[in-house]
Amino acid sequence: MSPLPAAIVDALRTVLGDGPAPLHEPRFQGNEQRYVQDCIASTFVSSVGAYVDRFEQQLADYTGARRAVAVVNGTAALQVALRLAGVQSGDEVLIPALSFVATANAVHYLGAVPHFADSAEATLGLDPAPLRDWLKGIAEPAGGGYRHRHTGRRLSALVPMHTFGHPCDLDGLLSLAHDYRLTLVEDAAESLGSRYHGRHTGTFGRLGILSFNGNKTITTGGGGAILTDDERLADHAKHLTTTAKRQHRWEYVHDEIGYNFRMPNLNAALGCAQLEQLPDFLASKRRLTVRYLDAFARLESVRLIQEPPGCESNYWLQTLILDEAVADQRDAVLTVTNDAGLMTRPAWTLMHRLAPYRDCPRAPLPVAESLVRRIINLPSSAGLA
Amino acid sequence: MSPLPAAIVDALRTVLGDGPAPLHEPRFQGNEQRYVQDCIASTFVSSVGAYVDRFEQQLADYTGARRAVAVVNGTAALQVALRLAGVQSGDEVLIPALSFVATANAVHYLGAVPHFADSAEATLGLDPAPLRDWLKGIAEPAGGGYRHRHTGRRLSALVPMHTFGHPCDLDGLLSLAHDYRLTLVEDAAESLGSRYHGRHTGTFGRLGILSFNGNKTITTGGGGAILTDDERLADHAKHLTTTAKRQHRWEYVHDEIGYNFRMPNLNAALGCAQLEQLPDFLASKRRLTVRYLDAFARLESVRLIQEPPGCESNYWLQTLILDEAVADQRDAVLTVTNDAGLMTRPAWTLMHRLAPYRDCPRAPLPVAESLVRRIINLPSSAGLA
Ligand SMILES: Cc1ncc(COP(=O)(O)O)c(C=O)c1O
Numbered sequence: 001m002s003p004l005p006a007a008i009v010d011a012l013r014t015v016l017g018d019g020p021a022p023l024h025e026p027r028f029q030g031n032e033q034r035y036v037q038d039c040i041a042s043t044f045v046s047s048v049g050a051y052v053d054r055f056e057q058q059l060a061d062y063t064g065a066r067r068a069v070a071v072v073n074g075t076a077a078l079q080v081a082l083r084l085a086g087v088q089s090g091d092e093v094l095i096p097a098l099s100f101v102a103t104a105n106a107v108h109y110l111g112a113v114p115h116f117a118d119s120a121e122a123t124l125g126l127d128p129a130p131l132r133d134w135l136k137g138i139a140e141p142a143g144g145g146y147r148h149r150h151t152g153r154r155l156s157a158l159v160p161m162h163t164f165g166h167p168c169d170l171d172g173l174l175s176l177a178h179d180y181r182l183t184l185v186e187d188a189a190e191s192l193g194s195r196y197h198g199r200h201t202g203t204f205g206r207l208g209i210l211s212f213n214g215n216k217t218i219t220t221g222g223g224g225a226i227l228t229d230d231e232r233l234a235d236h237a238k239h240l241t242t243t244a245k246r247q248h249r250w251e252y253v254h255d256e257i258g259y260n261f262r263m264p265n266l267n268a269a270l271g272c273a274q275l276e277q278l279p280d281f282l283a284s285k286r287r288l289t290v291r292y293l294d295a296f297a298r299l300e301s302v303r304l305i306q307e308p309p310g311c312e313s314n315y316w317l318q319t320l321i322l323d324e325a326v327a328d329q330r331d332a333v334l335t336v337t338n339d340a341g342l343m344t345r346p347a348w349t350l351m352h353r354l355a356p357y358r359d360c361p362r363a364p365l366p367v368a369e370s371l372v373r374r375i376i377n378l379p380s381s382a383g384l385a
Numbered sequence: 386m387s388p389l390p391a392a393i394v395d396a397l398r399t400v401l402g403d404g405p406a407p408l409h410e411p412r413f414q415g416n417e418q419r420y421v422q423d424c425i426a427s428t429f430v431s432s433v434g435a436y437v438d439r440f441e442q443q444l445a446d447y448t449g450a451r452r453a454v455a456v457v458n459g460t461a462a463l464q465v466a467l468r469l470a471g472v473q474s475g476d477e478v479l480i481p482a483l484s485f486v487a488t489a490n491a492v493h494y495l496g497a498v499p500h501f502a503d504s505a506e507a508t509l510g511l512d513p514a515p516l517r518d519w520l521k522g523i524a525e526p527a528g529g530g531y532r533h534r535h536t537g538r539r540l541s542a543l544v545p546m547h548t549f550g551h552p553c554d555l556d557g558l559l560s561l562a563h564d565y566r567l568t569l570v571e572d573a574a575e576s577l578g579s580r581y582h583g584r585h586t587g588t589f590g591r592l593g594i595l596s597f598n599g600n601k602t603i604t605t606g607g608g609g610a611i612l613t614d615d616e617r618l619a620d621h622a623k624h625l626t627t628t629a630k631r632q633h634r635w636e637y638v639h640d641e642i643g644y645n646f647r648m649p650n651l652n653a654a655l656g657c658a659q660l661e662q663l664p665d666f667l668a669s670k671r672r673l674t675v676r677y678l679d680a681f682a683r684l685e686s687v688r689l690i691q692e693p694p695g696c697e698s699n700y701w702l703q704t705l706i707l708d709e710a711v712a713d714q715r716d717a718v719l720t721v722t723n724d725a726g727l728m729t730r731p732a733w734t735l736m737h738r739l740a741p742y743r744d745c746p747r748a749p750l751p752v753a754e755s756l757v758r759r760i761i762n763l764p765s766s767a768g769l770a
Pocket residue numbers: 073074075076078099100102103161187189190210211212213223224645
């Protein structure tokens with residue numbers, strides 16, 4: 001075993017002890033059983049029910065968004081948010097190349113084309129400076145907005161993503177979005193509990209989205225939410241996600257193409273209990289960060305990612321970055337840690353390297369290319385510290 | 386109050402008693418609480434878990450399909466089933482005008498165009514005879530299959546739907562699909578438990594789909610399943626509904642455009658318990674049919690729908706048909722019954738009358754037009770008799 005992988009296993013063991021550790025495991029030690037039992041007893045497990053309303057209200061209260069609309073998952077939330085942001089078939093939407101595939105999929109489902117941009121080393125999220133340079137070169141004014149001069153497609157939206165929970169440079173991106181008439185939609189799937197200058201991520205764009213997948217900071221089994229301060233957009237989100245059926249005592253009239261994307265009440269019941277515990281989860285995750293920082297302090301050539309200045313991160317996934325000089329040991333580290341039962345994983349494959357998105361437009365991606373060679377996510381569950 | 390509506394209220398009261406009655410309410414008197422509690426205690430509430438595997442196996446065993454793939458809802462199931470059936474952007478897909486909007490939406494999500502066909506009075510589902518005449522007129526051979534000679538679009542699939550649980554004429558439709566090289570995909574969202582010549586609906590086409598929405602015969606909160614006898618298609622369905630991620634110890638490679646459509650384990654836990662009770666639910670629904678038949682026997686000008694010859698229906702929604710002569714009293718019946726707390730509803734608005742589908746191609750729809758004027762669904766929950 002080469003020294004670095006072994007040293008990383010040792011460091012992890014000082015924090016995690018001898019047993020195995022999953023990457024991110026949910027924790028149900030609050031009212032989960034009670035609320036879910038109550039939900040089943042009420043027979044309202046499906047599309048209508050008090051827990052959905054309550055979960056939406058709790059989310060709005062917690063994030064400070066005027067409205068939250070609970071849906072079936074984060075991917076569906078992003079698809080609908082982009083549609084509400086005005087993204088149309090044939091548009092291009094700027095998204096980070098370094099993201100989970102769902103960000104691109106949501107764009108694709110609308111018949112639009114993802115256009116990949118680079119990340120900043122400091123935030124792991126979209127870097128506004130090189131993106132501004134890139135747009136200067138490829139964007140030309142058209143119809144009150146901008147289009148990509150080589151593809152002729154309208155550039156309609158910008159989707160920052162807060163990688164592993166760390167807020168990206170929203171000020172820079174908002175200014176860029178303003179200058180290029182791009183609607184900003186935040187993919188805050190990973191950043192429930194993360195704040196940028198005190199304000200919750202997902203509430204800076206015209207719309208934002210959250211995910212409550214099983215591997216996220218809180219879970220509803222599967223689930224997501226759309227956040228917005230615009231009441232009209234929120235009502236429209238509700239309409240679109242409930243098959244666009246008009247309210248009527250008995251008539252079935254659907255006035256546009258909608259989706260069956262509402263969150264079932266059963267899942268919302270779990271969500272209500274989970275959200276009550278979010279402050280505890282966040283505190284535990286911050287304690288874990290402190291312990292990992294300590295454990296990895298001794299190791300040269302690796303660095304634990306910390307929240308960017310002015311930000312409060314939820315530390316959803318703890319992340320180690322290898323120096324370029326040892327990047328070639330990434331797979332050895334992954335092998336040795338996973339063999340030891342300590343679940344780690346690399347960043348996602350960059351989007352433009354995936355077969356279905358290979359031919360999409362993209363800016364130069366030097367930082368993202370470097371980051372994916374060097375990122376290793378560590379066991380991160382709440383309750384580990 | 387005019388005589389017919391009052392008489393219908395009286396007839397309903399003899400069956401349902403004095404209280405209010407919802408249209409269709411789920412029933413959780415088996416292992417629901419136990420399985421869901423166990424699921425939460427296991428912490429596997431999300432994308433992987435034993436209940437999903439078990440639910441899929443139970444569904445396969447019950448329906449006789451070789452494989453069942455559990456997904457987030459029936460709409461998602463149909464979208465994926467159609468994609469697996471080879472439906473491509475720009476194709477036309479033949480579906481009944483008399484269906485829930487989800488049937489058309491699933492076609493639309495793939496970039497294909499629904500093409501509406503008429504129903505049979507006897508089954509409420511697609512009528513093969515007039516559809517054959519229609520295709521004789523508008524279909525022309527092209528590329529090994531057929532295309533619509535006026536739109537130029539390929540006719541790629543045929544989607545029968547078993548309305549309110551009553552199996553439609555599958556023999557006639559299978560023969561039509563064969564002759565016109567249409568892939569048959571069954572929308573069996575409403576017909577879990579319904580059989581055609583002894584074989585379960587949803588297992589006749591290349592693929593079939595089920596729904597476990599809150600208003601269906603069994604529920605998972607929200608949920609659906611894809612049925613198929615083709616192992617390769619089932620594996621592909623699993624792949625597409627789990628973001629098309631290739632199996633790898635840590636790498637994130639998605640080799641085609643997939644979806645986050647898997648059913649959470651939490652919802653599958655509920656489904657396992659519900660499926661155990663399906664035989665009881667079906668027996669109760671048949672008893673209710675007998676009681677409604679008796680109650681409405683006295684009333685001229687209305688008729689309770691019964692299962693078509695050679696079929697066993699799940700009697701998902703009990704359905705009264707008004708004679709044409711009294712069709713103008715439909716809204717009065719709906720008003721009076723709903724005012725009395727006895728929830729009834731009409732059929733869906735025919736699809737070609739909905740704004741988003743107004744301009745889609747369609748065959749003449751005289752029977753569907755007549756049926757929607759005359760159909761009234763009655764309180765149908767299991768446990769009412
Ligand atoms: C960045 C990002 N966007 C979108 C999603 C989609 O969320 P979900 O899995 O709930 O569909 C996820 C999480 O999986 C994600 O990490």
